[in-house]
Amino acid sequence: AQSVAQPEDQVNVAEGNPLTVKCTYSVSGNPYLFWYVQYPNRGLQFLLKYITGDNLVKGSYGFEAEFNKSQTSFHLKKPSALVSDSALYFCAVRGAYSGAGSYQLTFGKGTKLSVIP
Amino acid sequence: DGGITQSPKYLFRKEGQNVTLSCEQNLNHDAMYWYRQDPGQGLRLIYYSQIVNDFQKGDIAEGYSVSREKKESFPLTVTSAQKNPTAFYLCASSRTDSQYSSYNEQFFGPGTRLTVL
Numbered sequence: 001a002q003s004v005a006q007p008e009d010q011v012n013v014a015e016g017n018p019l020t021v022k023c024t025y026s027v028s029g030n031p032y033l034f035w036y037v038q039y040p041n042r043g044l045q046f047l048l049k050y051i052t053g054d055n056l057v058k059g060s061y062g063f064e065a066e067f068n069k070s071q072t073s074f075h076l077k078k079p080s081a082l083v084s085d086s087a088l089y090f091c092a093v094r095g096a097y098s099g100a101g102s103y104q105l106t107f108g109k110g111t112k113l114s115v116i117p
Numbered sequence: 118d119g120g121i122t123q124s125p126k127y128l129f130r131k132e133g134q135n136v137t138l139s140c141e142q143n144l145n146h147d148a149m150y151w152y153r154q155d156p157g158q159g160l161r162l163i164y165y166s167q168i169v170n171d172f173q174k175g176d177i178a179e180g181y182s183v184s185r186e187k188k189e190s191f192p193l194t195v196t197s198a199q200k201n202p203t204a205f206y207l208c209a210s211s212r213t214d215s216q217y218s219s220y221n222e223q224f225f226g227p228g229t230r231l232t233v234l
Contacts (some may be wrong), residue, residue: 009157034222043121043207043225044160090159104150104175105223109159 001028002095006108013081014116021076021111023091032094033074034105035065037087044090050074061085081115088112121226124205124206126179128231130195130202138193138229140208147190147213150223153177154205163206166191167213203233 003026014017025031032051036044048059055067065076076089088110095106120143130136142149148167152160162175166185180199185191189212195202209223 036225041205041228041230043227044209046222046224049222074119103167104162107160110228 002086002093002106004093004106004108005092006089006091006111008111010112010114012116015083016058016080017027019054019078019081019085019115020111021089021091023074023108024048024072024091025091026072031067031069031072031074032103033065033067034092034094035059035074035076036090036092036107037062038090038110047076047089063095070075083115083117086113086115089090121208121210121224123171123206123226123229125229128229130231130233132233135196136231137197138206138231140191140193140210140226141189142191142208142210142224142226143189144212145188146210146213146222146224147178147188149185150211150232151175151181151191151193152207152209152210154228155160156208171199172188173208188225202231205230 005024007022027061028054034049035047038044047063048057050067065079067074090110091108092105093106122141124139148178150165151163154160161177163181164183166172169185169188172183182194206229208226211223212221
């Protein structure tokens with residue numbers, strides 16, 4: 001069965017500093033990985049995904065993620081954090097086949113990012 | 118939050134009542150999903166549907182029911198059998214109509230916060 005781990009419940013970073021939110025995964029077969037962001041009392045917004053190809057994936061709002069197959073990791077990164085980046089971040093992996101060509105997503109428990117002015 | 122709407126934003130339920138949460142999408146997506154979010158637990162799948170008039174149980178379906186009479190709509194009923202329904206409920210949808218549909222991200226609505234009085 002597929003699983004995702006986000007080892008840090010909370011990450012604090014100073015504004016302007018680089019940020020990293022960690023994610024490790026366990027899958028059978030090729031991993032298809034996603035990052036989402038959630039602002040308070042809102043739905044999840046898609047940031048980026050890794051399917052195949054370049055290990056560095058670029059996404060929305062200046063975020064990027066590095067896929068590392070040997071370490072089974074997919075860490076989210078941003079070179080310079082903004083206060084507005086403060087939110088809850090979820091890593092997800094493609095999970096069980098749902099039929100009709102679609103798959104479920106298995107989510108991590110989320111990491112709260114706080115960017116300190 | 119894309120083309121997915123959820124209503125109401127806040128919902129209060131008395132003990133023993135059934136309540137229905139609305140989810141509508143105008144993205145022409147075939148697949149729709151319901152998740153429950155509790156603090157520190159990430160997202161857990163309640164029900165999903167790949168096509169009209171068909172749906173399957175997710176990981177925590179007990180105490181919930183759904184219908185899919187129209188492609189655009191996927192309402193969730195929280196029944197009195199659900200013993201701990203207080204949570205944030207998220208609806209999502211995704212494409213299934215391309216050869217790469219298994220790579221497609223899910224799009225989320227803004228959520229409904231349900232509180233039991």
